[in-house]
Amino acid sequence: MFDGHTRRVVSMWFPRLASDRVLRARPVDAPFALTLKRDNTERLHCLNARAGALGLHRGMTFADARAFCPDLQSAPASPVQDARFLTALCRWATRYCPWAGLDGVDGLALDVTGSTHLWGGEAAMLDDMRARAGRAGLTLRLGLADTRGGAWALAHHGEGIAPPRSGLEGIGDLPVEALRLEDETVTGLQRLGLRRIADLAATPRAPLARRFGRQVLTRLDQALGDQPEAIDPFPDPPHYGVRLTFPEPIGLVADVMAGTARLLDALCARLRTNGAGARVLQLTLRRVDRGSGQVELRLASAMHNPERILPLFERGVAGVEAGFGIDQMRLEATGTEPLPVQQAGVVLRGTDGRGGRRLDDLITRIGTRIGLENVRRFLPADSHIPERAFLIAPAAWSRPEGPWVSLRPRPLRLFPPEPVAGTGPHPPERLRWRRMTLDIARATGPERIAPEWWLDDDAWRSGLRDYWRVETRQGRRLWLFHTPQVPGWFVQGEFA
Missing domain, CATH: 3.30.1490.100 (DNA polymerase, Y-family, little finger domain)
Incomplete structure (x- = not known):
């Protein structure tokens, strides 16, 4: 019978965490893998069951994988998003017990001592975990034992339940790699004929420590319960x-x-x-x-x-x-x-200082009346196209950037191009614009601007533009451009 004072630990392992996360949002009925660049080479990071059945494996170069499986579909991996997803799963796991923590990059550890009876027993609780994970599209392997190391070994190499206080009998037949050892250490143990945990436990400890170091004995003691191993619960976010x-x-x-x-x-x-x-x-x-x-x-x-x-x-x-x-x-x-701590009374280069604080307070006051998203500022953009040389962003969620760098003066007011009458590559002596007849006194230019070929912009499909700065006798200072490929003159801006 189960003793309520015996510690019981569940190890939840998501062997396809990264690929399952992506396929939940975008299902693919084909071999699929996530790739990650390592050692200047694209390698498989995580793959679905269909890709694994074709012989593909993690760490394989992407070029070799495409040679073996031409139908392989892929996407770039995102370890940061995977970590966030595992954090969300850790919060979900607290429905089974209050003490849940992360275990590596693809697993969770749960101390379910005293809570298994709420689910009808240990087996029923694990069945509920599998069912919920399956409905969510997640591959899940489970192990339950008296220790964290024993549960991890069962989840990764046995997937089962070790009876309470079974010790070596519950995990003795599992391979030595179930003790979370380095690959080199596992290879060395196998060369000595130590392939099972039971074989390792029956070997004298002193020679093992001299040859492989203390880690082998530490992992063995943790799995058998002779050395404690804590589960660090995921901290709750602070409540303000x-x-x-x-x-x-x-x-x-x-x-x-x-x-x-x-x-x-x-x-x-x-x-x-x-x-x-x-x-x-x-x-x-x-x-x-x-x-x-x-x-x-x-x-x-x-x-x-x-x-x-x-x-x-x-x-x-x-x-x-x-x-x-x-x-x-x-x-x-x-x-x-x-909000990082800053030294009082010192304004560092690049910070707003007291003037920036007053501006933030002003934006807040205006935002309470019209909404913060409606208070906006102009930001410089890296483009020589006049219409794309700036961005408009909410002031509350952006910071002034600059400086505004321009090799040539730009008009204060920009508007969609407005055609005016004129022929030839030089500005006409007289033009009619917005029901006004204007005489040009001086013209400076041209400044040739080419379209950005990597952008699909209907306004620039006509091709090159030659821009001129003109001053009229009536006091208007305009920004004109001429299109050589389709001869025509247009006004696009006005200087102050």
């Missing part, structure tokens, strides 16, 4: 929320702002401790009639300075109906960003 309850209801704006100041002090102290800054703050004011009013503050930059944040709440707090009074306040940072 504080609450304040009043003995008597309040209703004045000044009192609410005073309470908000107290909440901000506590919340910002927690943010600074974790090196984070708030981007979205939610203030909830609960009334005595159990109704509530909310004030959402979206900041233009991550902050953890209560003195800067507090004045930004004034407009929202003044618009909340207090009713018969407010008896509870709650402040929560629903959106945060990492």
